Amino acid sequence: MISKLRSQITAPMFMATAAGSMMVGRLLSSIDRRKHRVRTDVLPIVFMHGFAGFDTFEIGHWRLFEYFNGVRRLLQHLGFQVYMPTVRPFAPAERRVGDWIGAIEAIRRETGTEKVHLVGHSQGGIDARMLVAPADGATDTSLGA
DSSP states (O other): OHHHHHTTEEEEEESSHHHHHHHHHHHHTTEETTTTEEOTTOOOEEEEOOTTOOSEEEETTEEEEETTTTHHHHHHHTTOOEEOOOOOTTSOHHHHHHHHHHHHHHHHHHHTOSOEEEEEOTHHHHHHHHHHSOTTOOSOOOSOO
């Protein structure tokens, strides 16, 4: 199942927040500045949280913290399809990858797209790498192309 999904995920895939910011910049450049509209050919963006990650941290009705602080709202405001699924926060990478596969497959079904962009932070970047790595253990894999 992992090898099937590998062909359905596009670069850029990032393992650090700084590199993720570069991807967000690249996606923002897809905005037609004259019309302030997003190109419709941009694929859904899936943010992958790190170890002990979460979507939001709330107490009662008060949202205290969002994992990718404000990025989702900004991109959604600009018209991008943004997803932040959560997986078991303290599971081994192999189990997390299985959880991500289920979440990404659900997103693909919902959006009708074959591919998605992945933005991983910390352990989420390692999980993303495991998803896109060739099964034969290739020695030269570009990240962030």
